[in-house]
Amino acid sequence: MMVQEPGWEFGLDTGVSTPTLAMSATGSLVTTGSQDLGFNVSSETRCSRQDRVPVSVLGHWGSNRGQRDEHPLLALQHLYQHHLVWSIQGWTRPAPLSFQRNQQCEAQQMRGTSIPAAAAAPQHDDGDDDDAIPATFSRDVPRWFLCLLAHFLSATNTTTTTSSTTTGTSSSTRMDVLWTIPPLLLLLLWSSSTFVFYFKKCFYVAWMMCLAVLAIPLCLLKSGGRDVENMRVIRSLVRHVKHLLGLRFEVSGWEHLQTKGPYVIISNHQSSLDVLGLMEVLPDRCTMIAKKELIYAGTVGITCWLGGIVFINRKKTSDAKSVMAEAAKTMLDDQIRLWVFPEGTRNQRGDLLPFKKGAFHLAVAAQAPIIPIVFSSYSNFYLRKEKQFNSGTIRLKILPKIDTKGMTTEDVASLLDKSFNLMRSAFLEVSDSVPQSNGTRCH
Numbered sequence: 001m002m003v004q005e006p007g008w009e010f011g012l013d014t015g016v017s018t019p020t021l022a023m024s025a026t027g028s029l030v031t032t033g034s035q036d037l038g039f040n041v042s043s044e045t046r047c048s049r050q051d052r053v054p055v056s057v058l059g060h061w062g063s064n065r066g067q068r069d070e071h072p073l074l075a076l077q078h079l080y081q082h083h084l085v086w087s088i089q090g091w092t093r094p095a096p097l098s099f100q101r102n103q104q105c106e107a108q109q110m111r112g113t114s115i116p117a118a119a120a121a122p123q124h125d126d127g128d129d130d131d132a133i134p135a136t137f138s139r140d141v142p143r144w145f146l147c148l149l150a151h152f153l154s155a156t157n158t159t160t161t162t163s164s165t166t167t168g169t170s171s172s173t174r175m176d177v178l179w180t181i182p183p184l185l186l187l188l189l190w191s192s193s194t195f196v197f198y199f200k201k202c203f204y205v206a207w208m209m210c211l212a213v214l215a216i217p218l219c220l221l222k223s224g225g226r227d228v229e230n231m232r233v234i235r236s237l238v239r240h241v242k243h244l245l246g247l248r249f250e251v252s253g254w255e256h257l258q259t260k261g262p263y264v265i266i267s268n269h270q271s272s273l274d275v276l277g278l279m280e281v282l283p284d285r286c287t288m289i290a291k292k293e294l295i296y297a298g299t300v301g302i303t304c305w306l307g308g309i310v311f312i313n314r315k316k317t318s319d320a321k322s323v324m325a326e327a328a329k330t331m332l333d334d335q336i337r338l339w340v341f342p343e344g345t346r347n348q349r350g351d352l353l354p355f356k357k358g359a360f361h362l363a364v365a366a367q368a369p370i371i372p373i374v375f376s377s378y379s380n381f382y383l384r385k386e387k388q389f390n391s392g393t394i395r396l397k398i399l400p401k402i403d404t405k406g407m408t409t410e411d412v413a414s415l416l417d418k419s420f421n422l423m424r425s426a427f428l429e430v431s432d433s434v435p436q437s438n439g440t441r442c443h
């Protein structure tokens with residue numbers, strides 16, 4: 001249900017007396033849990049201290065609790081009770097909000113959908129009445145944070161206005177602005193989980209790119225070119241990245257990786273973060289099958305090529321099949337292990353996607369065993385839609401090998417089914433028992 005409900009105002013107490021603080025209050029209401037409440041409140045405005053920001057409430061109340069037809073304001077009230085946070089330009093901290101009915105639209109609203117009494121009347125926050133919408137939310141965006149932001153904005157403003165007249169003043173205010181950036185960054189990291197989400201993602205990609213710059217000469221020195229042995233270099237360079245992102249791995253079933261000779265590892269694929277878990281358990285002489293687009297990922301692409309990664313064109317099955325048939329031969333000739341993501345794409349839907357057949361054809365062609373590895377669900381610390389990237393624990397479960405000796409292409413379908421069922425139940429099991437995220441503050 002989409003409901004447009006104009007004429008409600010959020011009073012936004014900025015806590016800052018400067019009239020220069022301009023805010024674009026475009027945001028969405030999100031819960032700290034993982035429910036998709038699908039409720040948006042948006043407004044673009046400039047405001048100063050205690051301005052009332054006119055917003056239109058646009059939303060659909062899509063929880064799975066049978067409340068679809070609920071009035072959006074009642075839904076909003078409900079959300080408040082569930083500790084939702086108000087996000088302004090991506091800062092997801094509870095902001096001091098107050099609620100007031102816009103007189104101009106009163107008539108319009110009376111004609112439209114009925115408005116629940118609790119939401120319609122301005123309320124007073126007595127601090128312990130959880131059933132009403134409080135008039136002012138006391139879980140403030142810290143005042144000093146807003147002061148610093150205001151300082152930053154006014155310093156930027158001063159720089160623009162003074163730079164044309166006095167060079168000295170301009171450079172000192174520029175220094176002022178520069179000095180404001182690190183604490184501002186820290187404060188944003190502290191106060192906004194959305195900012196943390198983007199920051200960590202950008203940091204991850206940038207850091208991996210930098211590590212790859214280091215990896216390229218090291219790989220060339222080690223092997224003189226493309227060689228699976230370069231994966232040792234890559235593995236040791238990537239191992240520490242988990243600490244920087246606040247991630248922890250709990251690995252079980254190490255003994256199943258003690259298999260000699262070539263084998264095919266299959267695992268579920270949730271995100272590019274899988275690389276961290278992969279490097280945690282990567283056996284010697286093991287490389288991966290990857291989509292060919294990865295080779296164009298700058299320094300990371302070059303490193304992947306140097307590590308002997310086999311690139312396939314997923315859009316051309318015949319090409320992919322012949323590359324994988326070649327890989328089966330190389331596995332045997334060079335005693336190599338291959339890691340395949342049989343889902344064929346990233347998937348974070350809380351279950352496994354149906355498997356593609358390539359990995360099983362590969363194992364049968366090389367008569368090599370399959371070792372399934374399951375990564376627990378990332379949903380307890382990483383939510384792409386909700387822009388959450390907290391610290392967390394990932395369970396990696398290495399399952400016993402599945403032999404393929406004597407199998408032919410006829411057996412591929414049953415081999416796939418067997419592997420899928422084993423991995424699916426292991427995935428549900430490890431995801432169920434995985435500890436919850438350490439919270440938004442522990443990044």
Ligand SMILES: CCCCCCCCCCCCCCCC(=O)SCCNC(=O)CCNC(=O)[C@H](O)C(C)(C)COP(=O)(O)OP(=O)(O)OC[C@H]1O[C@@H](n2cnc3c(N)ncnc32)[C@H](O)[C@@H]1OP(=O)(O)O
Nearest residue numbers: 211212215290291317320321324341344356357358359361
């Ligand atoms: C220092 C720091 C630096 C940075 C450090 C970087 C670290 C370095 C980490 C890298 C980490 C990489 C991570 C990448 C992760 C991905 O790139 S995931 C995406 C790429 N991977 C895959 O797609 C693998 C899985 N896909 C497959 O196996 C698919 O089967 C294929 C081969 C692509 C074909 O796909 P499809 O045509 O869509 O579907 P599918 O139904 O499976 O096959 C169609 C037909 O072909 C047949 N077929 C399929 N495969 C074969 C085969 N091999 N032989 C014979 N017949 C076959 C099937 O039997 C089927 O025929 P029918 O049985 O139905 O008659």
Ligand SMILES: CCCCCCCC/C=C\CCCCCCCC(=O)OC[C@@H](O)COP(=O)(O)O
Nearest residue numbers: 205208209271272275293294296297300345346
């Ligand atoms: C053309 C660009 C390819 C994307 C690579 C972006 C560069 C990322 C840089 C640093 C991250 C470090 C490790 C990267 C390895 C991630 C490989 C990956 O996760 O590829 C996605 C692929 O499994 C499935 O792709 P789709 O889900 O079908 O889409």
